[in-house]
Each structure stands twice: as C-alpha cells, then as structure tokens.
Amino acid sequence: xxxxxxxxxxxxxxxxxxxxxxxxxxxxxxxxxxxxxxxxxxxxxxxxxxxxxxxxxxxxxxxxxxxxxxxxxxxxxxxxxxxxxxxxxxxxxxxxxxxxxxxxxxxxxxxxxxxxxxxxxxxxxxxxxxxxxxxxxxxxxxxxxxxxxxxxxxxxxxxxxxxxxxxxxxxxxxxxxxxxxxxxxxxxxxxxxxxxxxxxxxxxxxxxxxxxxxxxxxxxxxxxxxxxxxxxxxxxxxxxxxxxxxxxxxxxxxxx
Amino acid sequence: xxxxxxxxxxxxxxxxxxxxxxxxxxxxxxxxxxxxxxxxxxxxxxxxxxxxxxxxxxxxxxxxxxxxxxxxxxxxxxxxxxxxxxxxxxxxxxxxxxxxxxxxxxxxxxxxxxxxxxxxxxxxxxxxxxxxxxxxxxxxxxxxxxxxxxxxxxxxxxxxxxxxxxxxxxxxxxxxxxxxxxxxxxxxxxxxxxx
Numbered sequence: 001x002x003x004x005x006x007x008x009x010x011x012x013x014x015x016x017x018x019x020x021x022x023x024x025x026x027x028x029x030x031x032x033x034x035x036x037x038x039x040x041x042x043x044x045x046x047x048x049x050x051x052x053x054x055x056x057x058x059x060x061x062x063x064x065x066x067x068x069x070x071x072x073x074x075x076x077x078x079x080x081x082x083x084x085x086x087x088x089x090x091x092x093x094x095x096x097x098x099x100x101x102x103x104x105x106x107x108x109x110x111x112x113x114x115x116x117x118x119x120x121x122x123x124x125x126x127x128x129x130x131x132x133x134x135x136x137x138x139x140x141x142x143x144x145x146x147x148x149x150x151x152x153x154x155x156x157x158x159x160x161x162x163x164x165x166x167x168x169x170x171x172x173x174x175x176x177x178x179x180x181x182x183x184x185x186x187x188x189x190x191x192x193x194x195x196x197x198x199x200x201x202x203x204x205x206x207x208x209x210x211x212x213x214x215x216x217x218x219x220x221x222x223x224x225x226x227x228x229x230x231x232x233x234x235x236x237x238x239x240x241x242x243x244x245x246x247x248x249x250x251x252x253x254x255x256x
Numbered sequence: 257x258x259x260x261x262x263x264x265x266x267x268x269x270x271x272x273x274x275x276x277x278x279x280x281x282x283x284x285x286x287x288x289x290x291x292x293x294x295x296x297x298x299x300x301x302x303x304x305x306x307x308x309x310x311x312x313x314x315x316x317x318x319x320x321x322x323x324x325x326x327x328x329x330x331x332x333x334x335x336x337x338x339x340x341x342x343x344x345x346x347x348x349x350x351x352x353x354x355x356x357x358x359x360x361x362x363x364x365x366x367x368x369x370x371x372x373x374x375x376x377x378x379x380x381x382x383x384x385x386x387x388x389x390x391x392x393x394x395x396x397x398x399x400x401x402x403x404x405x406x407x408x409x410x411x412x413x414x415x416x417x418x419x420x421x422x423x424x425x426x427x428x429x430x431x432x433x434x435x436x437x438x439x440x441x442x443x444x445x446x447x448x449x450x451x
Contacts, residue, residue: 002414003374004391040438045374071273076395076436096269098397098436120266121303123370123397141275167370167397198368221368251374251393 003251004215005222007200008229012037012081013052015061032065032209036073039229042236043253046073048170048224051081063095070096074212078126086115089155093120101126101170104143107150107157110164117165126200127166129157130179131187139187146174147170154187155194162197169195170224172202180206180228188218200224208234208242258282258449259294262319264311265333266302267433274435278446288320296449297324300435301333306345306398307356308337322350327451328427335422335429336400344400352427355405355419360398362415370399375412377420377432382409384421384428387446392440394420394432401431 010032011018017032036047050107051062059082066079089100106127108111113253116125131139131154139154149212150165158169171191173184183204191199198221200212205225214223228234243250260271262284275282275298282298283290291297299321301308312318321328321338330338337349342357349357360369374393377385394412401418404411410421412431421430428448434441 002371002377002396005373070270071276074274074277074436074438074442076397076433093266094269096273098267098270122399123302123372124266168372183350196365196368197370198372219366253393 001249001250003045004220004243005200006043006211006236006250007046007048007222008039008236009045009048009050009202009223009224009226011050011052011226012062013059015065018052033065033068033072036069036077037082039236040073040075042241043251044236045220046075047073047077049077049079050101051079053082062133063091066092066095066097080126080128085144086119089116089124093124099124099126101128103128103130107141107143107152110160113161113164113166117167122165122167125166126168126170127158127161128170128172129154129161130172130174133184133187140175141242155190158191158195162195166197168198168200168221170200170202173204176204177202179204182206182210183214183218183223185214185218188214188220194218198222205234207237208239211239212243212246212248215243257294258298259291260284260298260300260319261291261334262286262313263308263317264303265300267332267435268300270433271298271300271331271435274442274445275449278442278449280449285446286317288317289315291320292324295326296451297328297406299328299330299334299338301331301335301337302397303333304345305333305336305342305349306347308333309342309345309347309349312337318350318384321353324428327448329448330429331429331435332398332431332433335431336402338422338427339402339424340427341353342400353402353405353407353429354422355402355407355422355445357402358361359400360415367415369442370397371414372397375414377410377412379411380409382421382423382428383451384447385410386443388440388443388447394430394434394437394440394444396432398431410411
C-alpha cells in the first residue's frame, strides 16, 4: 500500500538553513545538506527546500546547493522559491532536484504550470498555495509568502492548477501556520475529495496527534512541517511509530 | 566502466550521484562504442514515453540499446521504453520485454494518479533483490504501469498488482527509482552493479 509521507521543510537563505534548527547533538544544523541527510536517515520520506534568498548571487548559491543535495541525499527532494520561468525549472532539475514547487509566480502567470508539465511532465510540478480563511468563510489565495491578497479562491485555483498539469498541491493554511494547533482539516479534506492529484498538508503541526488527525480525517497523501522537526519536538521515528500504531500506513526505516 | 545513457530524459544526474555514492564513477554518454563496451549500462528516464522514443529512434539509439549484451538496468520510463508498446502517446517501444505499458485507471477515486511516494515490493525473485526484504519500501512516481507478466521479478500493489521490476536475459528494469529509495534503493543498485 502507498505510504503516507512525512516531509520536513527547510528554508534556505544564502546557502544556509534558517529558522534556527536545534537538533540535540547536531552541530551542522545550518548546513542544508547535512541536515537533509540527517532527516533522511531519521526516516523522512521527502524533503522540501525553499530558497528565501532575494538576490541574484543567492540564486546561484542555491543552485550549487541543489547539486550538493542531489549528490548526498538518497530520498526525493522538492525545491521552491524564485522560480519564475521555465529556465529556472530547467536549471534546478538539471542540478538534481526531483520536483519544483511554484507559488506566487504561478498565481501571477498560471501558464507557468502548463509549461512545466508539458516540458518536464506532471510529476515535476508541485503547486504550492498559501490561503487564508476570511471571516465570511471564503478561502483566499495570497502572494509573496502571505503578504499580498488576491482575488483567487483556494478551491478554484487548486482545480485550475490540476487541469494545467500540477502533479501535487501543497496547501498551507495561513490561519493555522505557526499556531501548532493542528492542520486545516476541513479545507484539506475538501481538496482531497475534489482533486485527483495528491495533496500535501502544511501549516499547524504541533504534536503527533495533529498528523494522525490530518491523515485520518482529511485523508491527505502527505504532511509537511518545519519547526516541530527542526526543534526536535517530534522525533521522526517516534512519529512514524505512533502513526503505525494507530493504523496509518507509513514507511518505517528505523527499527524499534 | 558504468555507462548511463544520455538522452532527452530527466533524472540522469540523480542516477549518476547514486552510483557515485556507491563508489563508482559512471559516464553519461550517447556514444555508441562507449555504450557497447561498458560493463554495465543504466537506462534512466523521467518524462514522456513518446518524446523519448521519438528521440531514440531519431538519433539511432533504439537498435543500439536493444542490442546491448552486458547487464542493462532500465529505470522508470527507461523500463517502460524497454517494453513492447506504451499507451503514453500510443508508441511502439524497444520490445525487450513482451509486455504493454498501460495507464493507471483507478476504479476507486482515492487512488491518485500519478502514484507518487513510497510503496512496498513483494514476490521478489531475482539476484537484483539480494538482501532486500519482502515488503521493503521503494519510491515511485508514475502514471503508467506494466501488468504482471512472465518477466516480472517483483510486484507492487496500487489499484491491483503490477510489475515493480522485470528481467529477461541481460535486461533488468525497475518501475521505482532505486536512486531515490534510500538504503533499500542503494542495495538494489549495488546488486545490479555487482552482477
């Protein structure tokens, strides 16, 4: 049976991991390659690296980094941030990334998804969506890491992304992100039910039960988190064991 | 010497890196003499079957690959191209394995296509899977699959059983990505390179 995936997300700036990664007894927390290897050994199913560098020089550093990750990490990884056109995708895939994640640039120019899918295949393109549930219950998509509201609704945009050839939807609920109160179960469940491509849940993970709930209730294919992993609050192997004990099909690599 | 077939398909660099992690220094090439004289040939692939076949036919690599005598490992679309025919673009392929490539047609909508992620392999019967346990997890990304056939040496279940790996004569192939399958994948690549 296809396993539910657990995906740590790493923010990278100028070639270094940011967001204060604090593993116990782990000295290389700032090195995205060492960190990725560590996560892979702990049983992560996939990794997401987000480039939050703004400068042109930083982009080149990130490409070099992608090449080093590909050389040393033996599980799939997705890269995102700063992907505006097909040549960005080409450069990152050639450097060894397995998938690219597009967000604001696809909202601004939806044809980008079509172009990536046509040129590289649907499996290469993850459509990341940041959305907030407004007071009237409408889920609105945001640009630029949640800073700029758009006229797009979450479900409408997710459907269009699928039609255009996105291979997965990575949905981050801005209402839940950073709250550590659990994922946006209802919206995620609706995405899962309405779409035929895999859904990755993001935003709100605080404890192991949150992962269990999102898999059991929203039936998503994967769950992504950052700080709970980076700060060692939820050890990967322990999370996998917990999910397995509760009947969720997960891949366990670390024998306990 | 390990040769990786260079053509218009993705993930070639990942395969190269995986071989390097095992201590090999492969060459990525489309040179016929190099491919024919290599000890092992890896035929990777991510992308569209029709585009890949058109390219291979155009540059004359189809007959070269079909005629290779040393151990060959097809990966993902590489495996599908070694089959008889692919539904993806309705294209005739290399025909090493007498099996068709068909699209996943889930009767249950909870099965998403592409299948993306880690699934188990079972009914393992080949030296390719030496020291690999039944029910080990490997990484898949695909929308098309090969049914279980005479050449099947491993199976995976997703909307029914299909071929996770194939073997005929000197040709081996996996639908999953050993280069992305952690330590299990490394063992499988190691087994192939030791054949």
